[in-house]
Amino acid sequence: MTSQRAGQVLGANLRERREALGISLSELARRSGIAKGTLSQLESGSGNPTIETVFSLSNALDVPVSDLLTEAVDPDVVVVRSADLEVLSGEAVDLRLLRRIEHGGAVVEVYDQRVRPGVVQESAGHPGFEHTAVVTGTLRVTVHGRAHEIGPGDYVSFRAGTPHQYAAVDGEVRSVLLLEHPAE
Secondary structure, eight states: OOOHHHHHHHHHHHHHHHHHOOOOHHEEEETOOOOOOEEEEHHHESSSOHHHHHHHHHHTTSHHHHHHOOOOOOOOOOOOGHHHHEEEOOOOOOEEEEEEETTTTTTEEEEEEEEEETTTTEEEESSEEEEEOOOOOOEEEEEEEEEEEEEEEEEEEEESSOOOEEEESSSSSEEEEEEEEEOO
């Protein structure tokens, strides 16, 4: 998906969810901590949101990130090409949303996650659970003030509602991130 198309999908989903909740741009700005002008740009399909912006909107609207970033599709076979994915970047993390899956009362978002070395990705917390499986490199995940280092083939899971951090220990980390949310 091109950057322009991804922005249009985010804008349409953002406006639809906001209007469904019956809240104004000003109220969404208050809830999310994002300037009203920035929200207006995002709803119009322009702008380049960061991970932090999208997660703030997700929290403010009480929806999984994938509700904001994906178009509804339901084919029998899904092929996702890396070259077609928009990268959502934060301080240390680049995410590509591969797939949103609804099953058994839960929504699971599947991300290709790359963590850059030398910088820490902070999260204030968000609804649901995080599940991370490392493919290459060593990842330090800090939750509740305790650091856990995981390497290739290792997995970590935690309740994502509390502050947490991701940091690459010795070079870029490639991993698969699953965000699990209860379905509405």
